Ligand SMILES: O=C(O)[C@H](O)COP(=O)(O)O
């Protein structure tokens with residue numbers, strides 16, 4: 001590589017009490033060859049090759065108060081300036097090292113006192129960088145193939161609820177009800193991994209007995225995402241247990257497990273990987289701190305995750321519908337790697353959100369999941385599965401929410417129970 005090496009570009013939303021150009025230059029310096037003071041080794045030649053470059057600064061609005069604490073007193077009449085800035089780095093700085101790339105674009109810069117707000121909006125990877133990563137091994141076509149779900153409808157899924165507390169046998173009985181009702185996908189909750197009351201291996205044995213028997217009878221193998229999240233050796237053991245038992249999917253709590261350990265599991269390549277983003281609020285909820293989903297999903301796509309959570313329309317959390325729609329579009333976008341992720345729509349879903357989800361995204365390339373929205377259906381979980389399927393059928397036929405209820409009498413019960 002040389003000074004003409006391809007460059008990675010990151011876009012940030014920043015806020016600073018200082019001059020915008022000066023603040024951006026501090027960010028670029030601190031995250032490449034510079035520090036708080038000039039050091040003798042930072043020669044012109046070294047800088048030319050390794051210094052991060054401020055590519056653009058687009059001034060936005062101002063604020064009289066800082067978005068986040070700066071650790072410095074607020075001067076009288078302070079003005080906090082906001083801007084979108086683009087900064088680029090040569091691939092020479094980090095090679096194909098994903099964690100170090102993250103430390104470069106998402107490391108100490110969040111701690112600089114010069115900023116009263118900083119959010120990573122998006123990343124633009126040069127093809128030379130992405131090409132070193134395999135990315136999703138199964139992706140949307142692979143997940144459809146494994147579950148036998150043709151294009152034209154979403155994969156319908158659920159989360160075992162109660163999340164914790166049930167024995168493997170009780171869980172397997174619930175799985176029996178769900179697979180017999182025609183569900184496509186089931187997963188452990190992120191709170192359920194390998195606790196004493198439901199040891200991982202015993203749970204896999206009990207559940208896969210049901211799923212394999214159903215597959216032998218009907219030809220349909222329901223995808224169960226067993227939560228392998230743990231230390232690396234244990235995750236590998238759990239993974240192998242799923243493979244030996246005929247399972248097709250492993251789930252990882254991405255933010256808890258971390259990028260390299262998650263990639264290690266993705267690299268094994270035999271199971272579809274369900275990426276759960278619990279902890280997302282900590283990374284994104286503040287408008288001027290953290291990371292936006294378009295950048296976040298690219299990192300996990302490079303790591304090799306196949307399915308990634310996006311929240312859901314009219315969800316139980318804080319996130320707006322606009323943000324959910326944008327996340328779905330990010331997963332479905334071609335780049336990087338020309339391998340879209342399967343967006344996992346989950347959080348307070350019960351089917352009634354299907355018409356709006358369809359209207360706003362015009363896609364059925366979704367894993368649409370309801371935990372409470374299936375388990376708590378007034379006629380039981382099997383009826384919950386049927387209702388979800390029917391809501392989606394009606395939504396894709398172009399019916400609005402009200403038309404769905406008027407034309408599909410079966411849907412009334414779920415609306416009575418769950419609509420707010
Ligand atoms: O892990 C998840 O996706 C959540 O537990 C969703 O559960 P809910 O459908 O009951 O909101």
Ligand SMILES: [Mg+2]
Nearest residue numbers: 159189190191
């Ligand atoms: Mg959960």
